Amino acid sequence: GLRGTLLAGPDATLAAVRRGLLAGAGLLASEQLGVAEWCLTETVSYTRERKQFNRPVGSFQALKHRMAQLWLEVVSARAAARNAADALATGSPEAPLAASVAQAYCARVAVHAAEECVQLHGGIGMTWEHPAHLYLKRAKSAQIALGSAGEHRAGIAGLVDLQAP
Structure with missing residues (x-):
């Protein structure tokens, strides 16, 4: 028969899997940031060009406020x-906390930015001709890919000795 060689016991295996998931969650936050930045840039550009009532729609106060709020989030x-x-790259003991904070926050920002991108592009934002809907789908799938925001918040609470909400 075939023989196997045990490479690691259960404790070492669990630690390795946890490190991998931590690195993935921390790096996914950078991708989510990229999604949010693309969506904000595209939306600002579009609302400068798109005219309604003979004015760029980006000049309307309500849209300015929405984009300013999004900029702060980004x-x-x-x-x-x-x-x-940085925490992952330097092997900081704060890496678990930094990755969970980034994931809990960046996931929400990416989805919000993509939703605003679709909405503020109007009808074209939902068509196959415009990629906005692809960014929304990516933001939504990434939101739960390596733990939901709620799971990361619970992890944060455990790491800093607070009661989870």
């Missing part, structure tokens, strides 16, 4: 994603 997501990437 800036914060950038800080969280970069912090996670």
Whole structure:
């Protein structure tokens, strides 16, 4: 018969899988940041060109506020994603916390940015001719790919000794 060689026991195996999932979650936050940045850039560009009532729709106060809010979220997501990437790259003991914070935050920002991109592009945002719907699908699938935001928040609570919400 075939013989196998045990490479690692259950504890070492669990630790290796956890490290892999942690690195994946931390790096996925950078991808989610990229999705959010693309969506914001495309939306700002489109609303500058698209006219309604003889004015660019981006000049309407309500849309300015929505894009300003999104910009603030993207800036914060950038800080969280970069912090996670740095913690992972340097082997920081804070890496589990940084990755969970980044994942809990960046997942939501990517979805919000993609939803705004689709909505503010109007009808064309939902067509096959425009990639906005692809970014929304990617943001939604990435949102749960390596743990939901709720799971990451529960992990954060455990790491900093707080009661989970």
